[in-house]
Amino acid sequence: MVTSVADRFRIVIGLVLLSVGQGCVSDSRPGLPPSGPFSEQPAPTEALLPQGVAAGDVTDRSAVIWVRTDGPARAQVVWSPERQPEILGKSAVATTAGERDFTLAVPADGLAPATAYRYRVLVAGIAGRPFQESAREAGQGRFRTAAAPDVAEPVTFLWSGDLGGQQRCRGERTGYPIFDAMLRKSPSFLLLLGDTIYGDDRCPAPPNVTGADFLAATLDDYRIKHRYQRGDRFLQRFLAAVPVYAIWDDHEVGNNFSGPSEPLMPIGRQALLEYWPIGTPPEDPTRLYRKVRYGADLELFILDTRQYRSKNSDPDGPGKTMLGAAQRAWLLEGLARSTATWKVIATSVPLSIPKAGNKMVPGIDSWARGADGTGFQTELRLIVNDILQRRIRNVVWLATDVHYVQINAYDPDRDGAPDFHEFICGPLSAAPGKPVPPDPALAPTTLYSEGGYQNFGLIRLDGQSLHLEILDDAGQPRFAHTFPKTGP
Template identity: 40%
Template sequence: MSSALVLSSPSMLQVSASPKALAAAAAENQSSLKPIVGNVSVVAHRGASAYAPEHTLEAYRQAIQMKADYVEFDLQMTKDGRLVVLHDETLNRTTNAQQVYPDRSPWAVKDFTLEEIRRLDAGSWFNEAYPEAADKHYAGLLVPTLEEAIEFVKQAQKGKVGLYIETKAPDVYPGMEEKLIAALSRYDLIDNGDVILQSFSEESLRKLKTLAPELPRVQLYSAAMLKDKDVYAEFKRISEYATGVGPTKSVLVPKLIDAAHRNGLIVHPYTVNTQDEMVSLLSLGVDGMFTNNSDLMAELLKKPYISHGTASGDVTDSSAVLWARANKESDIQFEISKDPSFTAPTVRKNERAAAERDYTVQVKVDGLSADTTYYYRAKALPGQYTVSGSFHTAPKKGSQKPLTFVWGGDTGGQGEIPPFKAFQAMAALNPDFFLFSGDTIYADNQTPSVPNPPSDSVPDFWAKYKENRTDAGLRSLLQKTSTYAIWDDHEVINDFSGPFEPLTPFGLQAFKDYWPVSAERSSMDKLYHAYSWGNTMDLIILNNRGYRAPNAAPDGPDKTMLGEEQLNWLFDQLEHSDAAVKLVATSVPISIPTGKAGARDGWANGEAGDLTGFETEFRKISDFIVQKEIKNVVFVTTDTHFAEVIQYDPSGDGIADYRELVSGPIGAGRGMPGKLDPTFGPERLYAEGGFFNFGACRIDPEHKKFTVEIRDESGKVHFSQTFPLE
């Protein structure tokens, strides 16, 4: 097998589409995680309710000034049958009803006439509750009638702002729907207006469909209403009478968006008040959202913004690679500083986000101080929305400092898609770095981003990475610490051999686009590289995919997983490392048989008579470690979908020569441990399956200890053992 990577062979598919073609393909890809409307709607929740008393004409005026697309009206009905705009069924929260009518508890709207309600002050409460936004002119504002609200909005923007009207508690107010439709008819808004109707009440929406089938209707959902429901079945059912869904933001996940969009339903979550939350939901593909802060969302939609978080990676003692993605073509500006407030001198770097890389950028920052925490922030110019992160540089070569890292993989497969809990538990450990050990996506599995797998175009692969980046925990971990990302099979297609798989170039481009990978690793597409953490640890990253022979080929001296050049490089790294721990990141296990009979995917052959593993090549590695007496070699991987800790005694002298640490899955099918291949003398120290998990390691060079833990997705320790460092 040639030692050169064969990804650029003329016989292979090439990724050479123009930026325009790639952008068009991305726009047309099969993902449901994108809006099904032309423009994402800004819905002013109770008006500009962060700045003025909710459901007053002043709140509507400010919302219109802030470029909201819709102003929301919540309807209640008075004792004398008039529709008024008010959120609560009672008057005491947002008016002075208790003072004016002290003996009429509980101050229900239905118990008051319109004339009585008109005596109330609907503005002063806001000045008391929110003194930072108080205005003396708010005192004395009135509760508007539906007609007053319609006339005000129509006059203020001459029909450019739509009305988003909710029937609140319609079971309390018989005839509410008929009165609403009659009012809309009088103002010629049924056929000639921009009106959306909404309700938590299915009965009310069905009635509204009968009364005015022309108007769109949105079924609102609380978290309790969707608990334990199959959203696909639920949204198919409601599509008989609804044209959209309005879920609380807490339940927004890819499956909900997919279920809605596949049933032709728009998605307008509530109530979203920070730009971080807005960007998070925009990454899921919502069609609009309710917000108290219309100005923040309108500003976000008007300019480019960082759409899927930031990341840092491939950190050394003097450099790091920074990553970010914009939602459109723009210049992304990075600022880097030792000071989290960025008041100290900062380094600024700009990089153009363009279509041919799906608007992702990477910049390398050099000249950094060793063993130092750095802070960075990124924004897509001329936008002002900023995303921040941090990383810690490696100690200088020769120094020995304690080290904590986490590792894991298998994310987004077999129907398990965001959100993933494990990333939050990883971040809570404050690791020095995160080793993402492969299967960072499942490009060949069905998910909302690629409902018709396998991914067979670069935009499909991009969509998979974006889908996993909708996970808030993953974004948080990537922004909190640095990452060394490696690929395995599902970054392309199950059990692939890079030189022989036509999809390899597509998967490789997307992997390099979406992970902060240094030029040293990405040049020549080699992906293998070594990183030192002082003299505490040398991290030796292998590329187990790009050079491998077909899995079905018989094992023997000519069968390779690494290629001659990479194998010799590995020997050199092991022999000349003076670090306390030599950590070899391999994306496939040693003695756990993977793949299938007749086409093994890991090093092991497995069953007797099935000689299709890569044991001949690994024996060279094993013999090299033993013969050179290289101490404290640890192989770390995922891939198997269960956790296992194994030590090896290939010489049979009763002394462990190297160890293997296996974790996972973070979010994929959960497997169970099986029989180990005996070739290299494995001793199973721990094995457990059937749960989501990750690994954590602590190296204490001063006390010559190496501790490994397997933790479940909540952070609970299932296994812990400390090994002495020889």
């Protein structure tokens, strides 16, 4: 039995030498164009990086590279612009350890804006020769940095969520092929809006790949759930080519959880941070809400709707919060100061769909107020009123969670002109939900509402308009609409 990274290296090198004597194998990768950045490179060594690679939290000057080795190892990430491979950046050599389940989140700093980069992951065993003598390339990927804040260029990105729920997990024969449909859209990035795992649900085998037919209750359980998802070849191929901004919703811990009152929240959060390339501030290493500027026309505000929220069962009112005071102030200040044409707010739960709880976790889980008086509508009203009073234009909310598509235009001041929009999509792979009309409190007009299929959203924007498409798991459009910007 192979029990260490060093053992795997000996086997891998032996296989490489054997293949040299037996002839060449095609280097092309299924699902990618022949002229793409991976077409001339061998596939990653799965025995060394069994969950592949990923890049995330990309800015105009930096990125975070994620890797996981299959046991203790030394690792280094090197990167260079695709058009200037001689300009090489590299991380320090780091050792993967069991305390983080052998994962690394490596910052890549000092990058150039609006530039395509290729990165390679070098891995060596713990013992033996110096790293530079013994390291071998174990995986590679690419990303493109954002344009500088004063540079206008079109941006195309995707969003969705809800992966592997209600026993619709990695099919033995199918996996998650929706990611190949997403890859074909050539997005700048993916915004993954939560439920990246279903820690509180089972994945029975068959029909699914074995390994996740249990309910998570420990840190190792949550780690296994993440490893199960990241073992999918379609997801690995996507993440090697497209950077991701990931945030959690409830199923990374448990159904409809509220952070301060949920004892499993700290270990669910730890597993999330171990398995996604999320750049947290050193002074607040568990903070998940963040923003990113993507050229002159997009600023993205990613909310954490779980960690600071009051209990769902508490009556709605001035003392109830989903965001917490600090995050709410951060959002309002960021929106007011933003000079981007489009201000996009990522919320894992929808604005006006009262998502009900159950006997174990009662109370409305989304922003809207329910008939039982629960919800988070008072706090949402504070945010909406601030948007109206400051005349902040071109605000779009993105959501998932309810497992169907709904596109809403809101006119809370009831002057006949929409003040902001909400686009809801998903699931990526979960039981479809049945659409319900939005709550009327914020005067929504529904432009489209449909369930019954797996889906993702695509946004293409510039300084003049935002184009929206909802696409099914084959990449076929089900809805499309272009929204012109308002104001000067």
